[in-house]
Amino acid sequence: HIQAKKFQIFNSGHPLPNNVSVLAAKSIMKFLEQRKKEDIVIFLVSGGGSSLISLPAGISLNEKIRVNNLLLKSGATIQEFNCIRKHLSKIKGGMMVENLKCQAVALVMSDVENNDLSSISSGCTYYDKTTFQNSLKIIKKYNLRKKIPKRVLKRLNDGYVGKIKDTPKKPRIKNQIIATNKDCLKSMAKKAKQLGYKPKITTISGNVITESQKIIQLLPKKKNSCLIFGGETTVNVTGKGKGGRNQELVLRILKNSLKIKNDVVISSIGTDGIDGNTKDAGAIIEKSSISNNVINHYLKNNDSNSFFKKYGGLIKTGYTHTNLLDIGVLLN
Template sequence: MSKSDAMKIIHSGIASSKPENFIKKYVSKNLLRCGTRSFAVSDYGNIWIVAMGKAADTMTKSIAKIIPIAGGIVVIPKNYAPVIRNKKFQIVRAGHPTPDSGSVFAGKTIRAFLKNTSCKDLVVFLVSGGTSSLVCAPEGVTLEQKIKTSRILLESGASINEINAIRKHISAVKGGKILDSLCCTAISYVMSDVVNNDLGSIGSGIVFCDKTTFSDCIGIVKKYGLEKKLPKSVLSRLRLGAMGKISETPKKPKIPNQIIAQNSDCLDAMRTTAKKLGYSTLVYPKLTGDVELAAKKILKKFNAQNNTCVIFGGETTVKVRGNGKGGRNQELVLRMISQLPTKTLVASLGTDGIDGNTKNAGAIFDHPVSRNLIKQYLENNDSNSFFAKHGGLITTKPTHSNLLDIGLILKKL
């Protein structure tokens, strides 16, 4: 029964992350609200969409139901089947979590599109998680060097804010640079996939600006011992920038940006569902940092009383040491199950439906196991193989959304 309850709570969190739940709060038939400003539909000749990220197609579909859209560009992961079929939207498929030639094509296509807009038009940017990889324009480095850099950063244990800081400083479009091609009025609606909702980090601040510096990037490289791992061209560019020999990223936003959805929206929905099912709830938001430490933090919040549900959300990091299959959510669950009391369940998954280098969203497990049993799986970062053997994998397929990770610990009578 507790597993059934857990899945109901989890599914309510995923359902709440759909863009259609949020777009309508900011867009009506005659008006678009963004930040402190309002934009009348009737004031513009054409309204165009430039959508980027894992929720690009669903965000586009939601807004196109409300106001007339002339057309636009929608950039999605190459393994996605788009939910929109209208020919007025150019669908661009690109690489994720590492960029590819499709990502470079997306960057070129968007810049060319923006240059061809009329001063009487309005461009609505729709930004969601995954944009950093999906839209790419390497600057001072090659695509191959940027791909290598992305992979090294993703496996280093660095936070998404730290990863995106370096991404912005080796890019010609991130950190607001893409707006150099803009010829008309524009606004941006953003679904946050970072814990602190930093607009400069979501999608590497592609239509915002950048508060980080080349010097910050050098600090990140040293923090994770990447001096001998990153391509020489990347290190050279960062060092030249830190010496003031390369122009910094834009430091002031050019257009209004509005965060329309965040992880706490999912946690609120989960809490409501858990209460309806009769559970006493505690919400632990903004879970970050190393996955091992994160597991300990959550377990400390759990009081092991019957009918208790601890709900958590955020994004942990994993230092990749082995060559197994897994993701931060599956590893989080695996690290917790050896310390669970009886009749207790733990689950964690990504709201985008993808966890790490697997086809699963996360994992759910409801009985304790010995530390010896899980030790070898953890050492090889092979959490997926454990759950494939012992059960517990959660599979949702891509959700066309992304509001970080969600999870829970549940104890039933």
């Protein structure tokens, strides 16, 4: 913790915003409005900012939380998620710096695939490539129209017909990426070589079922080989269990590994130290004689956390205070 009077610290909500998230956003905007022309502002931006700072536009915080909750469980990608967030906000998509009077630079830690600056922290210091129309298409894609609060739909429709100004479409300040998921994977590969493994690197993105199948297929057959992967999967939550995308990914890879002869160790964690609705970062497990039926029982209810509590393998790191997507490894 930073112990200094010149630092103001807000313990905001994540993955869902809370009242402190709103207070944090208002305080940042007030600070920026007070800057003089000769000042220089340095922003340090990381993933999670979409929830940690929140200033809803035309809707209440509770309505914003409801939308976030629906999107979290829908299987929407982070880009789709943030597209809607930006069009329900007064600060995201570059609006935070749109009227800044002084020079500024943003140093950004990337938690999104392809290091898309418009998606990291919902592009609060960058600009927005998406539109109100895109937001409405995403809601239709995931069949959320009947579940979304009416005022949210009204705002998006008003924006679509031009009643509300869209987000900025060009950058106001310089944004520089300083750390990425690839940096993590390179460090893992270096360590793997030191331990006598032959590493292979791949990225994951999209539906957890598809990606778990891809990963097991990519595992090299030779002994002392390892597959290192990074990125972020999406989980369509239909059950009421506890878990997260990393724990569910490990469990699904375990299920797929029952079809191959190799003995494998499987692990995946979130670099921020928190996976889904649990206090664990992820899981690690060795291929075992656990039956397919047992695994399916837990997967059906999205209850991977209960599986690993019973059979062992939960990884607990606590908050890491950084966010560079997820990382994982398969050891052969």
